[in-house]
Amino acid sequence: MKNKVVVVGGGMVGAAMALKLAKQGAQVTVLERHLIDAQEVLANAQIDIRVSAINRFSESLLDELGAMPLLRDSRIAPYHQLEAYEQPNNTLLFDREEVSQTHLGHLIENKLIQASLWAQFTEHSIEVEQVKSAPVALEQNIDSITLHYEDKAYQADLIIAADGGRSQIRQLAGIGVTGWQYQQACMGILIKLDAPQQYKTWQQFKPSGPIAFLPMQAPYANLIWYQDGAKLASLQSFSNEQLKEQILEHFFELPGDFTVEQKALFPLARQHANQYSQGRLVLVGDAAHTINPLAGQGVNLGFKDVAALAECLEPLEDMGSTQALKAYERKRRGDNLAMMSMMDACYFGFSNEVAPLKLLRNGVLKIADQAGPLKRKVLEHAMGW
Structure with a gap:
C-alpha cells in the first residue's frame, strides 16, 4: 500500500490533515518551521490575539480528531447569536433557537486549536521534523514525489502543502494564483x-x-x-x-x-490557486485559497478541505492517486469560490455611500431577517452543514 504522506505546515489545517490521514492508516510526517510543546501551550495563561470562529462542522471534525475535549478543558467561548447590520433598525440576526441548537459555534484561540491537535500526534505515530530553511526543489515521477531542502530530502507517495497563503511548495510546483490585495x-x-x-x-x-x-x-x-x-x-x-x-x-x-x-x-488579500493538485502534490487551506476574514470562515473552509481530501483518499491503495486528487478539487473548488465571492459581495457592497445602494442593502438585510426557511438555510450553511 502506497500511503507515505508528508504534510508541509503544522498549523491548524495541516495538523488536522495529518491526524485525519493517520487515523486512516497513512504513515505521516509533518514538516514545520516552528515546533511547539502542545501541553505547554494548552497550559499557558497568555491569551492569543489570533482567534477563529469555529463552526459546527469544524467542531465535529475536531471532536473526531480528539482535539475538542482538550479545548473544552481550556479557554473556549460558545456563541449563540450572529448579527450583521449597518443601521441598528435594520439588522440580520441569526439565533441558535432558529436551528434548535445549544450554540452556533465557538470562538477559540488559534494557538489552542493547533496545540490540541498536536497533542494527538504521538498516539497516532505522526513524526514531526523541524525545517529551518526554505525548500529548494520538488521532484516527481510516476511512483513518488520528493521534496528537497538544503540538507535533506523527503520522499513520499503524497505531499500535502498546508504552508499558508504564501506557500513555498505551491510556488516550487509552479502553480499560479489569481487574486488581489484589498x-x-x-x-x-x-x-x-x-x-x-x-x-x-x-x-x-x-x-x-x-x-x-x-x-x-x-x-x-x-x-x-x-x-x-x-x-x-x-x-x-x-x-x-x-x-x-x-x-x-x-x-x-x-x-x-x-x-x-x-x-x-x-x-487583507484574496487569492485562489489555479489548480489544487499537480501529480502527487495537493494543496489545502490557505495554500489553496485565501479569503477575506470578514466572517471568520477561512479556517472552516480549510477544515472542509481536510474532510473532503480524506474522503477522496480513504478507499485507495495509493494515496497519491491523481484521479482522487482531482476528485477532491471538484468537491472543494466551487464551495470555496462561492464563499470567497459572497464575502467580497458583502465587503464591497457595504463599503460605499452611494445612496441607492445604501437603501437597497439595508432593505435586503431587513427582508433577509424575516425570510424564514431561507434564513435558516443560510444559517445552516454558516454552521458548515
Whole structure:
C-alpha cells in the first residue's frame, strides 16, 4: 500500500490533515518551521490575539480528531447569536433557537486549536521534523514525489502543502494564483471587559470598513477593525489608552468598560490557486485559497478541505492517486469560490455611500431577517452543514 504522506505546515489545517490521514492508516510526517510543546501551550495563561470562529462542522471534525475535549478543558467561548447590520433598525440576526441548537459555534484561540491537535500526534505515530530553511526543489515521477531542502530530502507517495497563503511548495510546483490585495487592512484588538460572558458576535458595516465584536471566554473579547492601511498603521503606534479612546468613538455596542491588552495588524488579500493538485502534490487551506476574514470562515473552509481530501483518499491503495486528487478539487473548488465571492459581495457592497445602494442593502438585510426557511438555510450553511 502506497500511503507515505508528508504534510508541509503544522498549523491548524495541516495538523488536522495529518491526524485525519493517520487515523486512516497513512504513515505521516509533518514538516514545520516552528515546533511547539502542545501541553505547554494548552497550559499557558497568555491569551492569543489570533482567534477563529469555529463552526459546527469544524467542531465535529475536531471532536473526531480528539482535539475538542482538550479545548473544552481550556479557554473556549460558545456563541449563540450572529448579527450583521449597518443601521441598528435594520439588522440580520441569526439565533441558535432558529436551528434548535445549544450554540452556533465557538470562538477559540488559534494557538489552542493547533496545540490540541498536536497533542494527538504521538498516539497516532505522526513524526514531526523541524525545517529551518526554505525548500529548494520538488521532484516527481510516476511512483513518488520528493521534496528537497538544503540538507535533506523527503520522499513520499503524497505531499500535502498546508504552508499558508504564501506557500513555498505551491510556488516550487509552479502553480499560479489569481487574486488581489484589498485596499484596506485589518486590526485585531484584544480587550479585557468588565462584563459577564457574552454570547453574541456582531458585525457592523461602515463606509470606512466593517467592525466586529468577537466574545472570547470572559473577561476577554476580540475587536476587528477594517480601515485604511495608513490609518491603522498610525493607530498601531498609539498607547493602549489612546487606542481605547479611538475604539469608543467607533464601537458603539461594547458591554461595560474595558482595557486594551494587545493589538496587531493583518494584511487583507484574496487569492485562489489555479489548480489544487499537480501529480502527487495537493494543496489545502490557505495554500489553496485565501479569503477575506470578514466572517471568520477561512479556517472552516480549510477544515472542509481536510474532510473532503480524506474522503477522496480513504478507499485507495495509493494515496497519491491523481484521479482522487482531482476528485477532491471538484468537491472543494466551487464551495470555496462561492464563499470567497459572497464575502467580497458583502465587503464591497457595504463599503460605499452611494445612496441607492445604501437603501437597497439595508432593505435586503431587513427582508433577509424575516425570510424564514431561507434564513435558516443560510444559517445552516454558516454552521458548515
